[in-house]
Amino acid sequence: MAEAFISYSRKDKEFVKKLYEALKQQKRDIWVDWEGIPSTADWWKEICEGIEGADNFIFIISPNSVASEVCAKEITHALDHNKRLVPIVWQYSEDVHPELKKINYIFFQESNDFEQAFQSLLKALDTDLAHVKQHTRLLVRALEWDQKKRNNSYLLEGSELEEAEQWFTQGAGKEPLITPLQQEYIGESRKAQKVRHRTRFIALTSGLVISTGFAIVAAIGWKEAINQRIEAQKSELRALISASDARFTSNRNTIDALIEGLKAGKKLKELDKVQVNILDAFIEGLKVGKKLKELDKAKADIPIQEQQEVMKVLGQAVYWVRERDRLQGHSNYIQSVSFSPDGEAIATASGDKTVKLWDKQGRLLNTLKGHLDQVLSVGFSPDSQILASASLDGTVKLWKKDGKELQTFKKLNTGIRVVSFSHDGRILASGDDDGIVRLWNIQGQELKMLKGHTGTIYSLSFSHDDQILASASYDRTVKLWNKDGKELKTLDKHDNTVTSVSFSSDDTLASASLDRTVKLWNPDGKFISTLKRSEQQSSPIYSVSFSPDGQILATGNNDNSVTLWQKNGLEFTTFTGHSSRVNQVTFSPDGRTLASASQDKTVKLWQIDHPWQTILSGHQAGVNHVNFSADGKALATASDDGTVKLWNQQGKQIKLLKINDYKIWDANFSPDGQIIAAVSSDERVVRLWNRQGKLLNILLKHSDRIHSVSFSPDSNTIATASQDKTVKLWNRQGQLLNTLNHSATVYSVTFSRDGKMIATGSNDGIVKIWNRQSQLLNTINHNASVYSVSFSPDSQTLASAGGDDRVKLWQLDGRAISSLDGHLAGIGQVTFSPDGQMIATASDDKTVKLWHKDGTLIITLTGHTGEVNGISFSPDGKTLVSGSKDGTAILWNVENLTLDNLMGRGCDWLHDYLANNSQGQSDRELCDGVKTQAKY
Missing domain, CATH: 3.40.50.10140 (Toll/interleukin-1 receptor homology (TIR) domain)
Structure with missing residues (x-):
């Protein structure tokens, strides 16, 4: 090689x-x-x-x-x-x-x-020479196996298989990345080896029937064989964990990451029961005595760490997947994709000279053949009954929804790049390589030629009242035309080819360009603003599309990504997963799905709203603290950008409190929901606001910065923790009630749920418990800086989190209960769920961990790209919000976090893909026997 x-x-x-x-x-x-x-x-x-x-x-x-x-x-x-x-x-x-x-x-x-x-x-x-050479060897072997119709004789065996599995596990995340075919090849090799082991079991079983003496000998051989099988499956599990983690790292939004996570979850469940099933059948069938029962001790003992890793990789895939389905079948790039207005069908146009029709579940309905060259544009009529396609062969064709060709318009001597129906369905506009826009009626009669561009027309869009037609051209301009074909205005602020135009529901016009920008314009052509990604992410843009409600803008980019923007120009998420540039993006009629057509021969269908996760974007700097109101209807986020934002349950911003130019370290609702208290980095005051954003009071008594603010359960007392080594207690009118002293900076203060106690944690590693009369009840040494303290809902347990990367649970008399270990950096906050069954921790290692109250880890939530500073449970305990230095807050659905539940969620999500578009039989069978929820 x-x-x-x-x-x-x-x-x-x-x-x-x-x-x-x-x-x-x-x-x-x-x-x-x-x-x-x-x-x-x-x-x-x-x-x-x-x-x-x-x-x-x-x-x-x-x-x-x-x-x-x-x-x-x-x-x-x-x-x-x-x-x-x-x-x-x-x-x-x-x-x-x-x-x-x-x-x-x-x-x-x-x-x-x-x-x-x-x-x-x-x-x-x-x-990485060894890794690369093994990558090549296994690729060649896997391709040969695939080309030979997957004949089992080409699979790996013995030491070759073990070496491949070891390479698979150790190579996860390394370049070059492991291919899906290589992974399937190794998996099928392991599966074939399992079959060989089962054959061996049968042979051994036959020997057992002959005599008890032979049975014991055979049992020893059987035990060795079953142990080999278990170890092999453990190896497969570790490989799947690594593969899922690698998929998530490279493309966390795609179906592939979810599939790998599900495979890991399924493998863990198989391992959890494999020995029981085999042993029960073995013992019942052969009734070997006590000697064979000892083999029950050989049950697959999966280390807790690997069980937790499975939950992590499956969880991160379930929470972060956005790709709902994938349309595959074209043999060349896909240039255009369009939803029918009734939402029942999807059309794709390709360089393979065909148009394909799919139903909304992703099933291929028809392939429309007739064009003699690449098909570059496709669109439905407003009644969803007619499909128009444009091709470099110089023709526009009309098709019935069932795939029957209705008509071919007059052939032009130039390639046609784009076709678009007017909203009333009476006019069809086309744009060609000669820079001419043509208007046609549905009968194929050419009505008007709109001349003015000096280069190829790449995109057309009608305003919603059909009074204006916008055209985008290679000549770097957008032109606006009235319905009579008169040129109204030329928009010339782009510095390169304009690739796409799109009108929103209120007729704001967006134009996308190879100059890496999107520009927004009023319907009359007045410039509004420029949308541009950061320099690091900047890339030529090939497509732009508004959501039906006009609130979201999507762009398809040359760097293989899809970017979503708020209409105010804020970029709030990017979907990655295509392996080549994105040629077109378009929303479904209900706005819930975005389709992206790519040079990689696929269309990906992305779900905009995720049932188990919502990302809150809007802060211009890191988020330091998050807090739900007691009624669960509002959420406060405090940020380094000097603001507190209030959000509703759906993640929509409802209020902005501009405090000052300082970083806001903490913001909390009073339990009665009437007051919001906030503290900032360079001030010594606490500001109190009502929920309407009116400033009520300012508390002035600290001599240094304030780090934390907390309300008593009855909302009548406010506690503040400060760098001046004190905690101060106030009434809500701003009167100072008492001062609690520490010997170092106090980072955290909290009230017990019964209102009888106050806990404080300081930089010297000391946790103090006080009664409401400010008398010191107990002192606990955490032995590291304490950044957060929290009482359990029954007020019987205290948790302290600190710079030693761990949380410690204490009885109120100071006796240690347990230590929650697993974070790789300091823990900024710890909190109990409202029912006291879970503990959540937020860490500088960019993760959130959820633990059972006994200290065993449930799941690690990954995805933040910066330190996680704050967490808060919703009052019903079903949602957890995390705030990060990356400038986002994330709402996580944390209801019923079990392996079965996560697999059910994942299989719900993958239902259409596995049924219609999955490429491998093993993937299609992935969810067999998994109980799904179908709540989406």
């Missing part, structure tokens, strides 16, 4: 020859297409096999290679098989494939030292 495949443009052949000779001198086996493709061979097949059989994919970057269709196909094939990419710059070009941009270039330009660059190349080729 070759060490590297070189992809290059023939125009750069001289440089490639020089590089090739240098590599040959180092005894490196290199695959280049001038070497060894027989003249009679299937050229592209040989290219593909060359890529598949090489450890690395070297791409020679130059304007020539970037423009080459063959090079683009080679990159796509390499990406499809997760080959390690090594980009070499021969002549610099900006427009390289986004996957190459993610990797450090090796510069071989004429101005660079060739030898120095060459050493960098050798180092890159030798990095």
Whole structure:
């Protein structure tokens, strides 16, 4: 097998020859297409096999290679098989494939030292050498197995299988990533080995019937075999955990991450019962005596840590998946996707010259053939009965919903890029490569030609009253036309090709461009604002679409992602998972689903609202504290941006309290819900507000910063913890009642639920318990800085969290109950669920953990990209909110967090995909026997 495949443009052949000779001198086996493709061979097949059989994919970057269709196909094939990419710059070009941009270039330009660059190349080729070579070996074996109709004789056995499973486990997350085919190949190999073991069990069982003496001998052999099987399944479980974690890290929004998590969950359940089932049948059938019953001790003993890892990887997949379904079947890129207005069908248009019709569950209904070239646009009539398609063959075709061709419009001498129905269904607009917009009636008569653009038309959009038509062009402009075809205005603020236009329900116009921006305009063409992603995430934009209610804007990007924006320009989430650029995005009529059509030959259907998680975006800096109101109808978030935001249960912002320019460290509702108390970083005061945002009072007595504020259960007393080493008690009118003293900064203060006690935690590691008369009842040494204290609902247990990465549970007399260990960094907050059955912890390790009250871990919630500073349970205990330094708060559904429940949630989510679009039989059977909930 070759060490590297070189992809290059023939125009750069001289440089490639020089590089090739240098590599040959180092005894490196290199695959280049001038070497060894027989003249009679299937050229592209040989290219593909060359890529598949090489450890690395070297791409020679130059304007020539970037423009080459063959090079683009080679990159796509390499990406499809997760080959390690090594980009070499021969002549610099900006427009390289986004996957190459993610990797450090090796510069071989004429101005660079060739030898120095060459050493960098050798180092890159030798990095993780064992992992890369095994990746290639297993890829070639897996492809051969697949090509041989998955004949079992091509599967791995014995030590080969063990080595592959070890590589699978240890290689999770490493580049090149493990491919789905490799994973399936290893899994099927393990499955076949299980069958062989079962055959061995039968043979052993037969021997047992002969005599008791033989039975004991056979039992020993059986025990060895069953232990081997259990160990093999444990190995498979560990591999699945690693695979799921790796999938989540790379693309947390996709179905793939959820499938891997479900596989891990299913494997854990299998292991939990495998020994019982086999032993029961064995003992009942053969009635071996006491000696064989001892084998019951061989039950699969899964370490608690691995059980917890399964819950973590399954949980993160269930909470973060956004891809609901995937449409697969086109043999070339998909340029366009459209929902029927009645929401019952989806149409896709592809470079394979076809249009495909799907039902809303993702089942393929029809393939519409008739175009002679690539189909670039598709759209439904308002009554959902007619489908229009536009092609580079110069025609527009109309089709019935059942797939029957109705009509072909007059053939043009130029390719047609886009077609769009007016909202009343009477007019069809088309845009072509000559820069002309044409208006047609449904009978195919050309009504008007709108001339004015000087380049290809890429997108058209009618205003909702059909009075205005917007067109987007290669000439970097958007033009507005009235219904009579008169040009009204030219919008020329973009600096590159305008790829897409979309009117919102209130006729705000959005335009997207290769200049990496979206611009918003009034219907009369007056500029409103520019939407732009951060410099790190900036990418050319190929499509823009408003949700039906006009509140969300979606963009399809060149970096393979989909971005969602609020109408005010705030970017609030990004979906990743496509392996090539996103050509078009469009919302379903109900606004719940977003479809993205990609160069990777798939359409992904993303669910906008998640039944088990809601992300609150809107703060311009980190979120330090979160708190539910006692009635559960409001949520407060306190941020470094100097604001407190109030949100409703659905995650919609309902009030903004602008405190000052300082960081807001804490904000809490009074239990009666009438007051919000907030403290900030550089002040020594507490501000009290009502829920309408009116400032009621300012409490002034501390001599240094205040870190925490808390209300008594009756809402009449307010406690504040300060850097001045004191806790102060106030009435709600602002009168100071008492002062509690510590010997160091006090970070946390809380009241017991019965209102009889106060707990305080300080930087010197001391926790103090006081009665309401401010008398010290007990002192507890946590032995590390205490950042948070919390009473259980029955007021019998106290939890303290600190800088030692652990939570300690205490009886009120100071005796230790247990320690919650597992976080990898300091814990900023601990809190009990309202029923006292769970404990939640928020950590600087970017995770939230949920624990049983006895201290055993239930689940780790991952996904925040910054330290988690605050957590709060809803009054009914079904929802947990977490606030993070990443600027977001997340609402998590934490009801009934069991393995069965998580698997039920996951299988509910995957129902349509597994039924209609899953590629492997093992995946389709994944949810067999799993009890689902179907609440979505």
